[in-house]
Amino acid sequence: xxxxxxxxxxxxxxxxxxxxxxxxxxxxxxxxxxxxxxxxxxxxxxxxxxxxxxxxxxxxxxxxxxxxxxxxxxxxxxxxxxxxxxxxxxxxxxxxxxxxxxxxxxxxxxxxxxxxxxxxxxxxxxxxxxxxxxxxxxxxxxxxxxxxxxxxxxxxxxxxxxxxxxxxxxxxxxxxxxxxxxxxxxxxxxxxxxxxxxxxxxxxxxxxxxxxxxxxxxxxxxxxxxxxxxxxxxxxxxxxxxxxxxxxxxxxxxxxxxxxxxxxxxxxxxxxxxxxxxxxxxxxxxxxxxxxxxxxxxxxxxxxxxxxxxxxxxxxxxxxxxxxxxxxxxxxxxxxxxxxxxxxxxxxxxxxxxxxxxxxxxxxxxxxxxxxxxxxxxxxxxxxxxxxxxxxxxxxxxxxxxxxxxxxxxxxxxxxxxxxxxxxxxxxxxxxxxxxxxxxxxxxxxxxxx
Amino acid sequence: xxxxxxxxxxxxxxxxxxxxxxxxxxxxxxxxxxxxxxxxxxxxxxxxxxxxxxxxxxxxxxxxxxxxxxxxxxxxxxxxxxxxxxxxxxxxxxxxxxxxxxxxxxxxxxxxxxxxxxxxxxxxxxxxxxxxxxxxxxxxxxxxxxxxxxxxxxxxxxxxxxxxxxxxxxxxxxxxxxxxxxxxxxxxxxxxxxxxxxxxxxxxxxxxxxxxxxxxxxxxxxxxxxxxxxxxxxxxxxxxxxxxxxxxxxxxxxxxxxxxxxxxxxxxxxxxxxxxxxxxxxxxxxxxxxxxxxxxxxxxxxxxxxxxxxxxxxxxxxxxxxxxxxxxxxxxxxxxxxxxxxxxxxxxxxxxxxxxxxxxxxxxxxxxxxxxxxxxxxxxxxxxxxxxxxxxxxxxxxxxxxxxxxxxxxxxxxxxxxxxxxxxxxxxxxxxxxxxxxxxxxxxxxxxxxxxxxxxxxxxxxxxxxxxxxxxx
Numbered sequence: 001x002x003x004x005x006x007x008x009x010x011x012x013x014x015x016x017x018x019x020x021x022x023x024x025x026x027x028x029x030x031x032x033x034x035x036x037x038x039x040x041x042x043x044x045x046x047x048x049x050x051x052x053x054x055x056x057x058x059x060x061x062x063x064x065x066x067x068x069x070x071x072x073x074x075x076x077x078x079x080x081x082x083x084x085x086x087x088x089x090x091x092x093x094x095x096x097x098x099x100x101x102x103x104x105x106x107x108x109x110x111x112x113x114x115x116x117x118x119x120x121x122x123x124x125x126x127x128x129x130x131x132x133x134x135x136x137x138x139x140x141x142x143x144x145x146x147x148x149x150x151x152x153x154x155x156x157x158x159x160x161x162x163x164x165x166x167x168x169x170x171x172x173x174x175x176x177x178x179x180x181x182x183x184x185x186x187x188x189x190x191x192x193x194x195x196x197x198x199x200x201x202x203x204x205x206x207x208x209x210x211x212x213x214x215x216x217x218x219x220x221x222x223x224x225x226x227x228x229x230x231x232x233x234x235x236x237x238x239x240x241x242x243x244x245x246x247x248x249x250x251x252x253x254x255x256x257x258x259x260x261x262x263x264x265x266x267x268x269x270x271x272x273x274x275x276x277x278x279x280x281x282x283x284x285x286x287x288x289x290x291x292x293x294x295x296x297x298x299x300x301x302x303x304x305x306x307x308x309x310x311x312x313x314x315x316x317x318x319x320x321x322x323x324x325x326x327x328x329x330x331x332x333x334x335x336x337x338x339x340x341x342x343x344x345x346x347x348x349x350x351x352x353x354x355x356x357x358x359x360x361x362x363x364x365x366x367x368x369x370x371x372x373x374x375x376x377x378x379x380x381x382x383x384x385x386x387x388x389x390x391x392x393x394x395x396x397x398x399x400x401x402x403x404x405x406x407x408x409x410x411x412x413x414x415x416x417x418x419x420x421x422x423x424x425x426x427x428x429x430x431x432x433x434x435x436x437x438x439x440x441x442x443x444x445x446x447x448x449x450x
Numbered sequence: 451x452x453x454x455x456x457x458x459x460x461x462x463x464x465x466x467x468x469x470x471x472x473x474x475x476x477x478x479x480x481x482x483x484x485x486x487x488x489x490x491x492x493x494x495x496x497x498x499x500x501x502x503x504x505x506x507x508x509x510x511x512x513x514x515x516x517x518x519x520x521x522x523x524x525x526x527x528x529x530x531x532x533x534x535x536x537x538x539x540x541x542x543x544x545x546x547x548x549x550x551x552x553x554x555x556x557x558x559x560x561x562x563x564x565x566x567x568x569x570x571x572x573x574x575x576x577x578x579x580x581x582x583x584x585x586x587x588x589x590x591x592x593x594x595x596x597x598x599x600x601x602x603x604x605x606x607x608x609x610x611x612x613x614x615x616x617x618x619x620x621x622x623x624x625x626x627x628x629x630x631x632x633x634x635x636x637x638x639x640x641x642x643x644x645x646x647x648x649x650x651x652x653x654x655x656x657x658x659x660x661x662x663x664x665x666x667x668x669x670x671x672x673x674x675x676x677x678x679x680x681x682x683x684x685x686x687x688x689x690x691x692x693x694x695x696x697x698x699x700x701x702x703x704x705x706x707x708x709x710x711x712x713x714x715x716x717x718x719x720x721x722x723x724x725x726x727x728x729x730x731x732x733x734x735x736x737x738x739x740x741x742x743x744x745x746x747x748x749x750x751x752x753x754x755x756x757x758x759x760x761x762x763x764x765x766x767x768x769x770x771x772x773x774x775x776x777x778x779x780x781x782x783x784x785x786x787x788x789x790x791x792x793x794x795x796x797x798x799x800x801x802x803x804x805x806x807x808x809x810x811x812x813x814x815x816x817x818x819x820x821x822x823x824x825x826x827x828x829x830x831x832x833x834x835x836x837x838x839x840x841x842x843x844x845x846x847x848x849x850x851x852x853x854x855x856x857x858x859x860x861x862x863x864x865x866x867x868x869x870x871x872x873x874x875x876x877x878x879x880x881x882x883x884x885x886x887x888x889x890x891x892x893x894x895x896x897x898x899x900x901x902x903x904x905x906x907x908x909x910x911x912x913x914x915x916x917x918x919x920x921x922x923x
Contacts, residue, residue, distance in 0.1 A: 069513030409921030447691035
């Protein structure tokens, strides 16, 4: 069945069950991936997957939901029935409706959909990449984590009010995580990830080079003294921390009491005036962009922080109604609708005169810690309290030299971090989770074991 | 439960599928596969969320699918699909064969499936014995109400989830197994706030194969525990970072062993060359006070199984005995690629993952000391009463958050402290576990790794680590 046929099937089944109001989201995907081990194929995977989430409103206009992978006629009927039963337990205090924007036009970019290259080609390319990475430096002994994959999927949203939208996409990903070993030293690891619409769009050479350079750069390491340091966050690590605390911008989190913000926080000064942050799911560099969210609301660019002040929250249909605004295209589809950012863009605003522009990660000669990558986010972030304590990969720059830092954590408070931004470099870099320049923050605690 | 309409040429749960499964395996062997494994599942899940005094989410889900794995030499091809028809399954076999580029004419022998081992028979009634959504909702609301103990508690949540999984496993070595697995878990969370101070508290409970367990859950005790934890931590100062001795509490304190060492004893880590213990069998890798076990047989424990996802009954594996490494946790691919015998530890989140060597109920065995002995032995350190999550990196470095911690001064517990993270490396920390308490307890959890998220228990008695890096401010 294609998506139109499924919509008809659901409509007919709903009629037969006397269910007047429903919507659904579906995903159909074909994925292929390979892993190698020293030139040999290790695991080759393929999957065909279908997921259907149906919501049903009962006569009291309370919503119930069911998710299934069974899209046979009987499966769809069962899902509608279960959703209807679940609606008896639906949330009567916070109603959910169709998004008022579910029929608005959506901005469908050139999909740049690629054709599958096939498992054999994936395997050949990954084997070659592994060999090149192993040959790039004598200390690189293995590439324990590696993979090349391509996915082809269709996403659909439709409702009983006549909304119907879908898009198809392709996406490919390469990751190479190398391990280097030298005598009498601890093994060191680092890696690189590259995404593309298809395998042919992935810059494999640059992935190899990045993985090699990063791994080698950690070979000479030292522990660091516990103290407060001037920190330079890489674009990737700064985006990681912003995403980890995105509940600050999240209307759902505010209503749930797990955000540092509240309903009246719009306009609150969070940071230097030099900081702008947007959520821009349709950004041309976002390989995973989706033209609509789980409720069918069109995706759009939204300013979250404007010149250091909180400008907007991200919303679903129900949170927008409670906040007396419109949905922003950030909803999932669930019994309790989740809200999450798409693609964070960080930039320097025009009001940047208070920045210490001499702080440039490529030229600054004073002492600072460069945080390349933050780890274990799920363990070290207390989003509802604003605190974090996270292990990281990075270097200590001192006296014109850099040395990799062994086993250390950076700890602090997100509000303190934002308020202590001392420079936002000019050049933005594209990462897998958004775009950001290097960001400098003064006086953050680092724990090491020196 | 889980019954489908009987159709020809399609897997039907609750019926004999032997002929169809044999046909598919013969097909794979005929095409040149050295080994064919079919894993089929049918799931019926529910989750319920209570927030404050209302049910805010009820989410049922159901589904079915198959994972087909073909081995040729040491490499394998894995295909997953939602299509359980004969045509769909054969197409998946063909796809796996094609991926592996199998073209030779050598044929393995397949003598048909063995006698059906049906572990599901006494479990078919479970679906009718588990609590209804109505019953769950009522109890969750009572639980969240119990959390409302003062006006500093600003957020109260109770959550329940139930996963019922029916599986059929068949492979070309004759394995033919059916089973039903039931996992229930319930958790309570609060956030407390007073002026600029904030804290949170959470506890999770879980069981496998015990339909009545949720009814027996002592929600009052759980609510008191969560409330006290959040109140104790509300005005806590941030911990000062540094190297110090720590005492880790029992139950979920066992996450340190799980993350720091357990993962490095999975054969997947040997395959990748990422464990420092690869060539250390029968060598001392931990303090002689440490004996560590991984097993899937404790009745009702969250990581227990009647049979693993490759059709093998789980064994009790003594991983470390008095500090000496005795065994690795192994699955079929692990045995094939590393030579370590299977331990009934081939596990996967669902049909869309190939099984891998994964922990089940993993714990440090009890010692002879009391909790007080451990604390009294420290003049300046940290007591980690409740642990958050953690992870282990590619070079064996681990870290995990301390949810509820107290300073130890002169052998006594003193002020609560927050923001602590324990950081270390397995081979350096294991020899520093110098004292084990006599109060072993297990706690449920979810472990995410190569084959998805699986139910596990972690556990230990109170243990003392002589020195570890504590991240803080």
